[in-house]
Amino acid sequence: MLNFFSTAPFYSDNVSLPDDFTPPSLRVQDDPKFWPYFKDALAAIDGTHFNAIVTAAEREAACDRKGNITQNCLAGCDFDMKFIYIFPGWEGSTPDSTMYNDARITDLRIPPGKYYLADAGFPICESLMIPYRGVRYHLAEWGRARLR
Numbered sequence: 001m002l003n004f005f006s007t008a009p010f011y012s013d014n015v016s017l018p019d020d021f022t023p024p025s026l027r028v029q030d031d032p033k034f035w036p037y038f039k040d041a042l043a044a045i046d047g048t049h050f051n052a053i054v055t056a057a058e059r060e061a062a063c064d065r066k067g068n069i070t071q072n073c074l075a076g077c078d079f080d081m082k083f084i085y086i087f088p089g090w091e092g093s094t095p096d097s098t099m100y101n102d103a104r105i106t107d108l109r110i111p112p113g114k115y116y117l118a119d120a121g122f123p124i125c126e127s128l129m130i131p132y133r134g135v136r137y138h139l140a141e142w143g144r145a146r147l148r
Contacts, residue, residue, distance in 0.1 A: 015083050018042050020111045025079035038117075041129065043084050045076040045116040047096040064092035074099040076116060096121035100128075 028034045028041065049070035054062045064070045070092035076085035087103045100108075100122055110116065110127040118128045131137060 011086065015086055017084055017109060018078075018111070018114070019109075027079040040114050041079075041117055042110070042114050043076045043078040043116055045074065045085070045100070045118050045122075045128075047072050047074050047090075047094075047099055047121070049073075049092055052092070058091070061091040061093055068092065072099060074103055097123050 022042070024039055024041075028038050049064055049068070049072055052062055052069050052071040054069060059069060062069045062071065064072070071088070072090040072092055072094045074085070074087040074090075074096070075083060078084050085103075085108060087099060087106070087108070090099050096119070100118075104110075104127075115127050115129050118130050120130055120133060122128050122130055124130060
Protein backbone atom coordinates (compact mmCIF):
# COMPACT_ATOMS: atom_id res chain seq x y z
CA MET A 1 0.00 0.00 0.00
CA LEU A 2 2.80 2.42 0.87
CA ASN A 3 4.34 1.98 -2.59
CA PHE A 4 0.96 2.74 -4.14
CA PHE A 5 0.50 5.98 -2.17
CA SER A 6 4.04 7.23 -2.74
CA THR A 7 4.51 6.61 -6.49
CA ALA A 8 2.92 7.70 -9.73
CA PRO A 9 0.17 7.86 -10.79
CA PHE A 10 -1.48 8.24 -7.35
CA TYR A 11 1.14 10.61 -5.89
CA SER A 12 1.49 12.81 -8.95
CA ASP A 13 -2.29 13.06 -9.45
CA ASN A 14 -3.42 13.53 -5.83
CA VAL A 15 -0.58 15.06 -3.82
CA SER A 16 0.79 18.57 -4.34
CA LEU A 17 2.74 20.93 -2.11
CA PRO A 18 1.36 24.44 -1.67
CA ASP A 19 3.44 27.25 -3.19
CA ASP A 20 3.83 30.98 -2.51
CA PHE A 21 0.53 31.73 -4.27
CA THR A 22 -1.66 29.05 -2.70
CA PRO A 23 -4.56 30.83 -0.96
CA PRO A 24 -5.44 29.99 2.65
CA SER A 25 -8.02 27.28 3.16
CA LEU A 26 -11.64 28.46 3.01
CA ARG A 27 -12.28 26.35 6.11
CA VAL A 28 -9.84 28.59 8.03
CA GLN A 29 -10.93 31.84 6.33
CA ASP A 30 -14.61 31.31 7.13
CA ASP A 31 -14.08 30.51 10.83
CA PRO A 32 -13.34 33.57 13.00
CA LYS A 33 -12.03 31.29 15.72
CA PHE A 34 -9.22 30.07 13.43
CA TRP A 35 -8.58 32.87 10.91
CA PRO A 36 -6.50 35.31 12.94
CA TYR A 37 -4.31 32.52 14.30
CA PHE A 38 -3.94 30.05 11.42
CA LYS A 39 -4.09 32.31 8.36
CA ASP A 40 -0.51 31.38 7.40
CA ALA A 41 -0.79 27.67 8.28
CA LEU A 42 -0.44 25.41 5.25
CA ALA A 43 -1.39 22.07 6.77
CA ALA A 44 -0.81 19.65 9.63
CA ILE A 45 2.18 17.32 9.36
CA ASP A 46 2.94 14.18 11.34
CA GLY A 47 4.50 10.75 11.12
CA THR A 48 2.36 7.67 10.74
CA HIS A 49 3.24 3.99 10.90
CA PHE A 50 2.42 1.24 8.40
CA ASN A 51 2.87 -2.42 9.24
CA ALA A 52 5.85 -3.82 7.36
CA ILE A 53 7.47 -7.10 6.43
CA VAL A 54 11.25 -6.84 6.61
CA THR A 55 14.27 -9.12 6.56
CA ALA A 56 15.79 -10.42 9.79
CA ALA A 57 18.68 -7.94 9.44
CA GLU A 58 16.27 -4.97 9.22
CA ARG A 59 13.96 -6.16 12.00
CA GLU A 60 15.58 -4.24 14.86
CA ALA A 61 15.52 -0.88 13.04
CA ALA A 62 11.92 -1.41 11.90
CA CYS A 63 10.69 -2.05 15.45
CA ASP A 64 8.66 0.93 16.69
CA ARG A 65 8.26 2.02 20.33
CA LYS A 66 5.35 -0.37 20.82
CA GLY A 67 7.32 -3.37 19.55
CA ASN A 68 5.56 -3.64 16.19
CA ILE A 69 7.44 -3.96 12.91
CA THR A 70 6.51 -0.83 10.96
CA GLN A 71 7.62 1.65 8.36
CA ASN A 72 7.35 5.31 9.35
CA CYS A 73 5.97 7.80 6.85
CA LEU A 74 5.82 11.60 7.14
CA ALA A 75 2.54 12.96 5.79
CA GLY A 76 1.00 16.41 5.49
CA CYS A 77 -2.74 16.99 5.27
CA ASP A 78 -4.40 20.34 4.56
CA PHE A 79 -7.54 21.70 6.23
CA ASP A 80 -9.73 20.18 3.53
CA MET A 81 -8.40 16.72 4.49
CA LYS A 82 -6.33 16.31 1.32
CA PHE A 83 -2.80 14.98 1.35
CA ILE A 84 -0.31 17.60 0.25
CA TYR A 85 2.89 15.72 1.10
CA ILE A 86 4.04 12.14 1.68
CA PHE A 87 7.62 11.17 2.58
CA PRO A 88 7.79 7.36 2.94
CA GLY A 89 10.44 4.82 3.64
CA TRP A 90 11.78 5.29 7.16
CA GLU A 91 12.17 2.51 9.71
CA GLY A 92 9.59 2.33 12.51
CA SER A 93 12.13 3.48 15.11
CA THR A 94 12.78 6.79 13.31
CA PRO A 95 11.56 9.89 15.21
CA ASP A 96 9.42 12.55 13.48
CA SER A 97 12.17 15.17 13.81
CA THR A 98 14.63 13.06 11.80
CA MET A 99 12.12 12.47 9.02
CA TYR A 100 11.24 16.19 8.96
CA ASN A 101 14.90 17.25 8.70
CA ASP A 102 15.52 14.83 5.82
CA ALA A 103 12.31 15.93 4.08
CA ARG A 104 13.40 19.58 4.28
CA ILE A 105 16.75 18.68 2.73
CA THR A 106 15.17 16.47 0.06
CA ASP A 107 12.00 18.12 -1.26
CA LEU A 108 9.74 19.71 1.39
CA ARG A 109 9.64 23.39 0.46
CA ILE A 110 7.90 25.79 2.84
CA PRO A 111 7.24 29.31 1.49
CA PRO A 112 8.55 32.22 3.58
CA GLY A 113 6.07 33.36 6.24
CA LYS A 114 4.12 30.07 6.10
CA TYR A 115 4.24 27.14 8.51
CA TYR A 116 2.92 23.65 9.25
CA LEU A 117 1.12 22.58 12.41
CA ALA A 118 2.98 19.74 14.13
CA ASP A 119 3.13 17.89 17.44
CA ALA A 120 5.80 18.04 20.12
CA GLY A 121 7.93 15.39 18.38
CA PHE A 122 9.11 17.95 15.83
CA PRO A 123 11.92 20.52 16.22
CA ILE A 124 11.25 24.12 17.20
CA CYS A 125 11.75 26.27 14.10
CA GLU A 126 10.08 29.07 12.11
CA SER A 127 8.42 26.69 9.66
CA LEU A 128 6.56 24.64 12.30
CA MET A 129 4.06 25.59 14.99
CA ILE A 130 4.20 23.08 17.80
CA PRO A 131 2.34 23.08 21.14
CA TYR A 132 4.02 24.28 24.31
CA ARG A 133 5.54 21.45 26.31
CA GLY A 134 3.80 20.75 29.60
CA VAL A 135 0.56 22.52 28.62
CA ARG A 136 -2.55 20.33 28.51
CA TYR A 137 -4.95 21.01 25.71
CA HIS A 138 -8.49 19.72 26.20
CA LEU A 139 -11.18 19.12 23.62
CA ALA A 140 -13.79 20.35 26.10
CA GLU A 141 -12.23 23.82 25.97
CA TRP A 142 -12.66 23.88 22.18
CA GLY A 143 -16.32 22.89 22.50
CA ARG A 144 -17.04 25.81 24.87
CA ALA A 145 -15.08 28.26 22.71
CA ARG A 146 -17.99 28.62 20.26
CA LEU A 147 -20.17 30.04 23.05
CA ARG A 148 -18.13 33.26 23.32
